[in-house]
Amino acid sequence: MSEAMRHWRRHDDPQGITWLIIDCADASSNTLGREVLEELDRLLAPLESRPPRGVIVCSGKPSGFIVGADIREFEQLADEQQAYAMVRQGQGVINRLARLKCPTVAMIRGHALGGGLELAMACRYRVCADADRGTLGLPEVQLGIHPGFGGTVRPIHLVGVPAAMDLMLTGRSLRPARARSMGLVDRVVPEENLEDAARALVHRPPPPRRAPLQLRAMNLPGIRQLVARRLRREVGKKARREHYPAPWEMIDLWVRHGARGDAAYDAEARSIARLFVTPTSRNLVRVYFLQDRMKGLAQRAAAPVKRLHVVGAGVMGGDIATWSVLQGLDVTLQDREQKILDAARERAGKQFEKRLRGKDAVADAHSRLRTGTDVAAAADAEVVIEAIVERLDAKQSLFGELEATVDGSALLATNTSSIRLESIGESMRESGRLVGLHFFNPVAQLPLVEVIRAKHSDGDAVQRAIDFARQIGKLPLPCASSPGFLVNRILAPYMNEAMHLHEEGVALELIDEAARAFGMPMGPVELADTVGLDVGLHVAEILGEAFDRPVPDSLRRKVDAGELGRKSGQGFYTWRDGKAQKGDVAGKQAPEDLEDRLILPMLNEAVACLAEGVVDDEDLLDAGVIFGTGFAPFRGGPLHYARSRGLDTVQARLEALAERHGERFRAHAHWARLDA
Numbered sequence: 001m002s003e004a005m006r007h008w009r010r011h012d013d014p015q016g017i018t019w020l021i022i023d024c025a026d027a028s029s030n031t032l033g034r035e036v037l038e039e040l041d042r043l044l045a046p047l048e049s050r051p052p053r054g055v056i057v058c059s060g061k062p063s064g065f066i067v068g069a070d071i072r073e074f075e076q077l078a079d080e081q082q083a084y085a086m087v088r089q090g091q092g093v094i095n096r097l098a099r100l101k102c103p104t105v106a107m108i109r110g111h112a113l114g115g116g117l118e119l120a121m122a123c124r125y126r127v128c129a130d131a132d133r134g135t136l137g138l139p140e141v142q143l144g145i146h147p148g149f150g151g152t153v154r155p156i157h158l159v160g161v162p163a164a165m166d167l168m169l170t171g172r173s174l175r176p177a178r179a180r181s182m183g184l185v186d187r188v189v190p191e192e193n194l195e196d197a198a199r200a201l202v203h204r205p206p207p208p209r210r211a212p213l214q215l216r217a218m219n220l221p222g223i224r225q226l227v228a229r230r231l232r233r234e235v236g237k238k239a240r241r242e243h244y245p246a247p248w249e250m251i252d253l254w255v256r257h258g259a260r261g262d263a264a265y266d267a268e269a270r271s272i273a274r275l276f277v278t279p280t281s282r283n284l285v286r287v288y289f290l291q292d293r294m295k296g297l298a299q300r301a302a303a304p305v306k307r308l309h310v311v312g313a314g315v316m317g318g319d320i321a322t323w324s325v326l327q328g329l330d331v332t333l334q335d336r337e338q339k340i341l342d343a344a345r346e347r348a349g350k351q352f353e354k355r356l357r358g359k360d361a362v363a364d365a366h367s368r369l370r371t372g373t374d375v376a377a378a379a380d381a382e383v384v385i386e387a388i389v390e391r392l393d394a395k396q397s398l399f400g401e402l403e404a405t406v407d408g409s410a411l412l413a414t415n416t417s418s419i420r421l422e423s424i425g426e427s428m429r430e431s432g433r434l435v436g437l438h439f440f441n442p443v444a445q446l447p448l449v450e451v452i453r454a455k456h457s458d459g460d461a462v463q464r465a466i467d468f469a470r471q472i473g474k475l476p477l478p479c480a481s482s483p484g485f486l487v488n489r490i491l492a493p494y495m496n497e498a499m500h501l502h503e504e505g506v507a508l509e510l511i512d513e514a515a516r517a518f519g520m521p522m523g524p525v526e527l528a529d530t531v532g533l534d535v536g537l538h539v540a541e542i543l544g545e546a547f548d549r550p551v552p553d554s555l556r557r558k559v560d561a562g563e564l565g566r567k568s569g570q571g572f573y574t575w576r577d578g579k580a581q582k583g584d585v586a587g588k589q590a591p592e593d594l595e596d597r598l599i600l601p602m603l604n605e606a607v608a609c610l611a612e613g614v615v616d617d618e619d620l621l622d623a624g625v626i627f628g629t630g631f632a633p634f635r636g637g638p639l640h641y642a643r644s645r646g647l648d649t650v651q652a653r654l655e656a657l658a659e660r661h662g663e664r665f666r667a668h669a670h671w672a673r674l675d676a
């Protein structure tokens with residue numbers, strides 16, 4: 001039988017334990033695809049009739065246990081019926097494992113996510129190698145679905161309602177120690193003791209774990225409704241049902257079936273089958289693969305950078321340095337004045353305390369961040385990032401100093417938002433090594449980095465910049481050197497339009513609500529206030545000049561009056577305790593075309609960017625806009641959204657808006673050239 005197996009090995013040890021070792025063929029990590037589950041089913045059949053002393057399920061891969069279902073198979077699901085059949089079949093295999101008469105143990109090293117954790121929960125015991133990072137979780141919600149192999153049922157009994165719901169609704173990953181304290185795993189041991197601990201559970205099996213009575217009591221029908229009300233309130237703060245149905249469906253499932261009996265498993269399968277074919281899930285799966293594509297732009301073989309030098313310890317430079325230290329690099333940070341460096345170090349210290357565990361790790365991070373006013377510290381850096389004041393003369397003179405100081409092989413990068421790289425390069429001896437690495441504020445939270453290739457940039461320098469961005473955990477987006485690059489370019493017409501609407505008398509709150517109803521994470525007015533109106537004005541001026549687009553008067557007036565948004569306490573909104581004070585919109589009427597006036601200019605600009613070759617293709621454009629602006633991920637990106645609405649429809653709508661509101665809405669000529 002074992003000859004026919006591609007993904008599993010069976011080993012019967014002298015103590016009578018059967019080891020089932022998953023080692024998926026042609027893959028670096030294990031996933032539970034159809035073939036993998038079918039093989040497991042065949043392995044389990046003989047164990048049912050002749051149970052061994054115990055069964056231990058483990059991974060043959062150094063990379064971890066099982067990272068989840070095979071997401072590529074999701075894309076092949078033609079309809080709900082097919083999805084239902086697939087899920088029911090998978091549930092059948094997992095239930096078979098759960099019903100074995102002997103002790104069963106999941107021996108987990110590394111990630112056990114999604115279907116991987118569901119399989120582990122079907123075992124009687126779970127033993128886990130200790131780790132300092134989140135390795136166990138049910139992240140299905142991020143793909144617009146919920147667990148489907150019993151994962152909406154088993155955790156309720158294992159860890160109780162609140163913890164189980166938290167796992168499913170947030171999709172977060174738990175560290176093994178946390179999973180142990182909540183009862184999700186039975187033992188957490190150092191990696192070298194893993195096998196002994198798994199064997200011990202077979203030889204001296206304790207009573208299987210169940211959640212404490214008070215947590216299980218929440219599963220009683222009367223209490224369920226009360227708990228569900230609270231859960232729905234929490235979910236409602238983060239996700240609208242019409243945009244993200246999955247978390248709402250999870251709560252409904254539990255309320256209806258109380259995680260009991262085959263009805264609960266069947267309902268889980270029916271519900272996930274429906275979710276699989278929703279546009280939300282299809283688009284979130286698309287976003288998952290777009291993210292993979294961006295990660296894949298980096299060359300795996302590239303030797304990691306160890307030494308980074310950052311010049312400018314302001315908002316951006318300080319945060320880029322801090323982030324890079326957190327990613328394990330040795331960083332020198334340079335500014336003109338010691339007091340600015342001291343302030344940057346203090347900010348860094350707070351981040352280290354927040355993100356690192358233990359005094360030693362914090363002390364180590366501090367030792368890897370050195371600050372000073374002398375450019376000589378750049379001498380042994382492999383990568384240098386400039387983040388000084390946004391002035392061409394200052395940047396030119398700095399790069400002159402850097403060229404005289406750094407090693408000939410060092411990569412030189414600028415974080416400029418608006419100065420042409422070609423102009424900075426003019427005064428350099430070897431401008432080929434200059435590229436842009438455009439980070440977003442706040443650096444720790446925004447995943448995208450635009451990697452800018454100027455006309456003079458060497459291909460090798462651009463690739464190294466992509467590799468570096470990836471090394472520090474960011475998503476690299478290669479962009480041409482063009483005003484606003486991609487992200488600011490797309491956001492500008494959206495923000496401008498919000499201000500035009502405001503100038504026409506539309507309530508700020510209605511404008512923001514329309515954007516959020518579309519699926520943007522924050523409305524454009526609140527976003528402008530949050531970023532800072534002075535920063536926004538600067539971008540609007542640069543792009544206004546480049547593309548002959550007037551800067552909204554209201555924006556200029558605010559900045560002239562010193563009303564800069566959140567940071568000054570007053571912008572378009574008044575801000576208190578970090579919150580915009582919004583008025584009630586009840587009774588206020590939004591213009592019929594409000595949403596399109598905000599969203600369609602972004603699509604039009606996206607098409608312009610494509611026409612000009614700012615990014616290479618539609619997928620990268622969608623990815624950049626989603627990860628750079630938060631553009632409604634469940635819509636799959638601006639161009640994907642345009643396609644789902646119909647290219648002709650969107651063009652016609654833009655033309656109608658142009659007739660009504662002005663030339664700024666005129667459909668770009670390139671729409672007609674997009675492949676239908």
Ligand code: NAI
Binds near residue numbers: 311315335394439
């Ligand atoms: P900032 O004003 O907060 O910091 C600039 C720092 O550079 C200051 O600490 C200043 O003392 C220092 N500096 C100026 N000239 C210097 C020199 N010759 N040598 C050493 N240090 C020098 O500015 P911020 O906001 O951090 O921006 C820096 C760069 O990043 C700019 O090019 C900006 O366009 C870009 N950027 C800014 C973003 C933002 O949201 N603030 C976002 C993305 C890029």
